[in-house]
Amino acid sequence: MGSITNMKLSSEHDIAKIFNSYVAAGAIGTAWELGLLDQVRTQKAVDIDEFAANRNLDLASTRALVSALATSDILQRQGGTALPGRLLEEAYRTKSLFHWLALGSGSLFARMQYVIRNENREGKFYSRDSAAIAYACRDANTQFIDPVFLNALKSSGQNFTSVVDLGSGSGERIMQVLDRYPESTGLGIDIAGPAIEVARSDAVKRGYGGRINFLVGDARKLDYRDEFANVDLLTSFLMGHDFWPREKCISSLQRLRKAFPSVKRFFICDTVRILTNDPQSRHAVQEDDVPIFTLGFEFGHALMDVKLPTVEDWEGVFEDGGWICVKQHHMLPPSLTVLFELVPRDADAM
Numbered sequence: 001m002g003s004i005t006n007m008k009l010s011s012e013h014d015i016a017k018i019f020n021s022y023v024a025a026g027a028i029g030t031a032w033e034l035g036l037l038d039q040v041r042t043q044k045a046v047d048i049d050e051f052a053a054n055r056n057l058d059l060a061s062t063r064a065l066v067s068a069l070a071t072s073d074i075l076q077r078q079g080g081t082a083l084p085g086r087l088l089e090e091a092y093r094t095k096s097l098f099h100w101l102a103l104g105s106g107s108l109f110a111r112m113q114y115v116i117r118n119e120n121r122e123g124k125f126y127s128r129d130s131a132a133i134a135y136a137c138r139d140a141n142t143q144f145i146d147p148v149f150l151n152a153l154k155s156s157g158q159n160f161t162s163v164v165d166l167g168s169g170s171g172e173r174i175m176q177v178l179d180r181y182p183e184s185t186g187l188g189i190d191i192a193g194p195a196i197e198v199a200r201s202d203a204v205k206r207g208y209g210g211r212i213n214f215l216v217g218d219a220r221k222l223d224y225r226d227e228f229a230n231v232d233l234l235t236s237f238l239m240g241h242d243f244w245p246r247e248k249c250i251s252s253l254q255r256l257r258k259a260f261p262s263v264k265r266f267f268i269c270d271t272v273r274i275l276t277n278d279p280q281s282r283h284a285v286q287e288d289d290v291p292i293f294t295l296g297f298e299f300g301h302a303l304m305d306v307k308l309p310t311v312e313d314w315e316g317v318f319e320d321g322g323w324i325c326v327k328q329h330h331m332l333p334p335s336l337t338v339l340f341e342l343v344p345r346d347a348d349a350m
Helices: 004-034 036-043 048-054 059-071 088-093 095-104 106-110 130-155 172-180 193-205 246-259 294-303 311-315
Strands: 075-078 081-084 162-166 185-190 212-216 233-237 265-271 323-331 337-344
Touching: 004 036, 004 059, 004 095, 004 130, 036 081, 036 088, 048 059, 048 081, 059 075, 088 095, 095 106, 095 130, 095 294, 106 294, 130 172, 130 233, 130 265, 130 323, 130 337, 162 172, 172 185, 172 212, 172 233, 185 193, 193 212, 311 337
Parallel strands: 162 185, 162 233, 185 212, 233 265
Antiparallel strands: 075 081, 265 337, 323 337
């Protein structure tokens, strides 16, 4: 048996790791954005001072950044040189999740003690860094979601000619579809006007200008328009929880079915609840075995007063909403994210 002294030291060490991990989480996102992670992976040995000088970074802060990553075995530090650590490759694979948590959502969690009080939960009671979140989400899509989506498109057996992406953001999803189906056209719909302008400009620069259009709109309240008549592919990524609660979700799904009469597939992808508020789900996890992203995503959305449905919650709205789910495509990480492949309930689109 270990001595009381050893038990005390072990507890102190464990608590210190929790403290240090808080700093390391932000350091992973920062080192990725600055290019340090890529350079260490490529060169294997990076002179810390030279790296800081080449990028006009504060030297003391850059050295401390490497120390923060070394505490969690992301990097090793030998004198003034940064080397790969035991966890570098896994940290690099999940870098966007750390960026989302610590940099994009850091201001939310930093005000946790304020946001959690009911008297403060009115109006705009929290803030996040939308630019940092967009930066992280682009990589998360590329790393975890895009391969699954593109494979699902292929396995659907459909030759899509017109796509609408709900919550289109940068328009990247539409461009992927247009690349896969060279004769197709696309329309992006987003509630954020500035995002639409950026996406429109980027589409022109990248040579998609004649095939993509964008409009400002709320995906939850769309009505039929003439340009929707021939749309055969509908997509929605990482915003499905905005349709909820249940009755509003069913109404939105019904509305989308009427707005797009020719649709053959509706791919709706979102991260589902598996941990907090006692999820009644076959995919539920316990606090002693929580995968990456789950706690931050679910706790953060609880703080923002956003309901996160379970897989079973989603399964319970499709038919009433006018759709049939023909397949589920699961991704882990980020947390448990599910791509639901839907067809209209009242049409032979299978």
